[in-house]
Amino acid sequence: MKCWKCSQEAYGICRFCGRAVCKEHATEMPFILSVYCPGGGSSRAIVVSGALYCGICKPLPSPVDMPELDERGDERGWEDDK
Ligand SMILES: [Zn+2]
Numbered sequence: 001m002k003c004w005k006c007s008q009e010a011y012g013i014c015r016f017c018g019r020a021v022c023k024e025h026a027t028e029m030p031f032i033l034s035v036y037c038p039g040g041g042s043s044r045a046i047v048v049s050g051a052l053y054c055g056i057c058k059p060l061p062s063p064v065d066m067p068e069l070d071e072r073g074d075e076r077g078w079e080d081d082k
């Protein structure tokens with residue numbers, strides 16, 4: 001696989017978007033494995049620091065609403081949060 005930016009041989013895959021990047025163009029960014037909200041406290045996250053990041057994609061700092069998924073959730077057989 002080749003680097004997304006320079007077409008040299010890639011050394012890794014971006015943890016966020018899956019693009020391949022070479023050592024020169026690979027950067028690092030904390031990767032959030034999961035976020036939880038203890039009752040009454042502030043939100044906390046389990047984070048892997050130094051995850052491989054391509055520098056191209058734009059991981060958002062917080063979850064986004066996806067109302068279209070909520071509407072069709074039953075059809076897809078996904079479980080509601082209980
Ligand atoms: Zn490159």
Ligand SMILES: [Zn+2]
Pocket residue numbers: 014015016017018019053054055056057058
């Ligand atoms: Zn990426």
